[in-house]
Amino acid sequence: MSHTTRQPVAPSASTPVLTPTLTYAVPREYVHRAAIAEVFLTGWRPIGPDCFTVTAQWPRQHSFYLTQEGTQDPLLLSETIRQTLPLLSHAAYDVPFGTRLSWDFFRYTLDPAALAVQFVPAELELTVTASDIRRRGGQLAAVTMNFDISRDGMPLATAETRFGCYTPAVYQRLRAGRADLDEVLASALAPAPPVPPALVGRDRPQDVVLSAPDVDRGWRLRTDTAHPVLFDHPVDHAPGMLLLEAARQATQALDPARRVLPTGMDIAFFRYVEFDSPCWITAEPDAPERHDEQGRQRTKVTAWQEDQVAFSATVTTETVAPR
Structure with missing residues (x-):
């Protein structure tokens, strides 16, 4: 089931038949979004057993995933992958609508050079391989997916x-x-009052997901269920993309004088983050000897709720140079 279609053009006596390719977004229901404008995926097709190609397009500017210093937001990548999970679950594995999906872990590594904003929106191709598939009563119950992602033909x-x-x-x-x-x-x-937006690399208070820190417990997670992107539709717990944004903002808050770009994240999800009690976010930079082979910095971010770890993340960053 692909959503890239060919529209026939009526022939004339002197002109050959042309079949231009028309591209549009996949139905929003397949990616668990309410707003059509927030759908980034444009199509999919199987290329082998449990192997698929998914296509996507990123806008040159987004209301929340901001383009800064000529570089697109890496969390666009995370949201694109998040949308791929329900798409393939429903379209390729016949998972019924109404089924809930829940992350166990998520990790990515990207090439920041491939994030440069061009004169047209970025066209992505995701090669997805599914493995370690578990079923319950004949229905998909759990799956691991690996992604190789390119942008305009170049590795991303x-x-x-x-x-x-x-x-x-x-x-x-x-x-x-x-x-x-x-x-x-x-x-x-x-939601508690936000920290100053500039502290976490944001322009608008409504996009800040951290409140003023407690000396013993870290920042309090701001769960604004009215946010039009992070809460595109009502949910019963803090969504994964809110937690990724909290990890990014906490990493930025450790060093607000430099603009950090999260070139990699490695996140484990242990518990749902609930709305009725405070969730605390802590961040601690790794020692210099634990930086990656390119010298990029690593930060350990942890979320605590009711004295239990809800998720932990290692965020790898590099500094974005002003243009």
Whole structure:
């Protein structure tokens, strides 16, 4: 099921038949988005057993994933991969709509040179290989996906993730009474005041996901369920992309004098982050001897809720030079 189609053109006596390729986004339901404008994927096709090609397009500027210093936001890559998971689950593995997907881990490494903004939107091709597939009652229950990603034919990134798929009944049991959207949202804590946007590399207070730090516990996660991108539709727990953004902003806050570019993340998800109690974000830079082979810095970010680790991330960054 591909969403790149050919539209026939009526022939004339002197002109050959032309079949131009028309490209458009995949249906929003396949990527679990409410806003059509937030759909980045444009098509998919199988290329072998449990192997697929997925295509995507990035806008030159986005309202939240900002272009800065002529470089596109690496978290566009993370959102593109996130959208691929439900697309292939539904379209390639017949996972019913209403099934909940949940990350176990996610890691990526990218080439920052491939993020440069060009004169047209970036065209991406993702080669996706699925492995370690587990089924429950004949339905997909968990899968690992590996990604080789190119932009306009040039290598951009590699990534790997594993996620689980939960039927509504299983999800209700897993959430133990926390799956009712009305109740969950009614009990959500109000977002705490944001830290100054410049501290975390942001321009607008509404895009800041950290509040003023507590001396013992770190920054408090700001869970603004009205945010039009991070909360594109109502959910019963903090979405994964909010947690990735928190990891990025915490890394930036450690050194606000330089603009950091997250060239890699390695994240493990342990627990759902709930709305009704504070979640605390801590960040600690690695020692210089633990920097990667290119000398890029690494930062360990951890989220705590009710004295338990909800997720941990290692964020690899390099400095963005002003243009």
